[in-house]
Amino acid sequence: MASDKELSDFLKSVEKRAFKRVAYAVRDDDAALDIVQDSMIRLAEKYVDRPPAELPLLFQRILSNATMDWFRRLKVRNAHVRNFSDFESSDEDGDFNILETLEALDSSAGTESAADSVSRAQILLVIESEVSQLPGRQREAFTLRYWEELDVAETAQVMGCSEGSVKTHCSRAVHALAKALKAKGIAP
Amino acid sequence: MKNSKATIYKSGQDALEARIAYRIAARLNERAETVDTDISERLRFAREKALEKAQAARNAEAAHVISGGNVAAALLGGGNGWWVKLGSALPLVALAAGLMVIQHLHTQAQISVAAEIDAELLADDLPPAAYSDEGFVEFLKTPRD
Numbered sequence: 001m002a003s004d005k006e007l008s009d010f011l012k013s014v015e016k017r018a019f020k021r022v023a024y025a026v027r028d029d030d031a032a033l034d035i036v037q038d039s040m041i042r043l044a045e046k047y048v049d050r051p052p053a054e055l056p057l058l059f060q061r062i063l064s065n066a067t068m069d070w071f072r073r074l075k076v077r078n079a080h081v082r083n084f085s086d087f088e089s090s091d092e093d094g095d096f097n098i099l100e101t102l103e104a105l106d107s108s109a110g111t112e113s114a115a116d117s118v119s120r121a122q123i124l125l126v127i128e129s130e131v132s133q134l135p136g137r138q139r140e141a142f143t144l145r146y147w148e149e150l151d152v153a154e155t156a157q158v159m160g161c162s163e164g165s166v167k168t169h170c171s172r173a174v175h176a177l178a179k180a181l182k183a184k185g186i187a188p
Numbered sequence: 189m190k191n192s193k194a195t196i197y198k199s200g201q202d203a204l205e206a207r208i209a210y211r212i213a214a215r216l217n218e219r220a221e222t223v224d225t226d227i228s229e230r231l232r233f234a235r236e237k238a239l240e241k242a243q244a245a246r247n248a249e250a251a252h253v254i255s256g257g258n259v260a261a262a263l264l265g266g267g268n269g270w271w272v273k274l275g276s277a278l279p280l281v282a283l284a285a286g287l288m289v290i291q292h293l294h295t296q297a298q299i300s301v302a303a304e305i306d307a308e309l310l311a312d313d314l315p316p317a318a319y320s321d322e323g324f325v326e327f328l329k330t331p332r333d
Contacts, residue, residue: 004242008239011235016220017216019220020223033227033231033234036234037237037238040234040237040238041238043238044239044242045241045242048242049249124219143216145209146212174205177208177212
């Protein structure tokens with residue numbers, strides 16, 4: 001059973017990322033905060049007897065379900081059907097080579113100038129913007145897998161899809177991000 | 189040979205993607221740390237509310253366990269201390285004592301009724317026919333204490 005401190009530490013460690021993830025999806029800070037709060041409360045009420053190691057996966061599942069519920073309610077309210085799986089981008093990478101992004105990324109490592117530092121906040125903003133513009137399923141797979149650091153099986157469990165789908169979504173997301181950032185002259 | 193090359197290429201590609209992905213995730217982390225104070229405060233409030241709910245859930249669970257324990261203790265005649273145990277045993281003792289008194293009184297009543305019958309028989313005039321009764325003769329032959 002997770003103690004108060006363990007639960008508090010866990011929520012503290014995850015709350016900002018959770019807010020950002022939901023905000024990317026719903027594009028409404030107030031709604032994102034409500035969803036995160038509901039998810040935290042649901043975790044605390046229903047799963048307080050679970051060991052601390054189980055909390056991250058449980059929380060991500062609750063958060064994903066709460067986000068989906070929000071979209072369902074929105075759909076009913078607006079009578080506006082929005083198919084999230086239609087967000088898939090075309091896979092037309094052309095002659096884009098992902099290795100070039102990594103080379104740019106490696107060459108910039110440790111060579112940040114003062115000017116770079118000044119514009120760092122803007123770069124972070126652009127990266128965040130590109131992540132938020134990813135198709136829904138790609139963004140979810142990418143953030144769960146690489147930001148929340150769940151493994152492929154856990155990500156598939158949260159997303160309710162196969163591990164193969166997770167790998168595909170992640171790969172497409174990374175390619176799309178690398179391409180978009182390279183086009184803007186940004187190495188992540 | 190072709191397959192092994194493809195496998196090596198695929199694993200290299202996966203590693204490359206993972207490196208880029210983790211770098212982007214690190215930038216997202218940096219960005220997430222710079223959320224507005226207002227949002228940070230609302231997240232803190234949400235966390236505290238969740239912790240209150242967790243505490244309430246724990247208390248409810250504990251109360252449930254305790255009340256269950258009390259019911260079990262009451263059923264088993266247990267309690268908190270010797271006086272409570274004595275108090276709960278008192279009705280049983282009283283019941284047993286009452287039953288013993290009733291049994292004793294009942295026996296006494298039976299004896300007194302039998303004694304009255306015997307006394308009346310002995311005090312009454314003996315009918316002559318009694319001497320021809322084998323049972324009465326036997327009674328007379330029986331030595332008295």
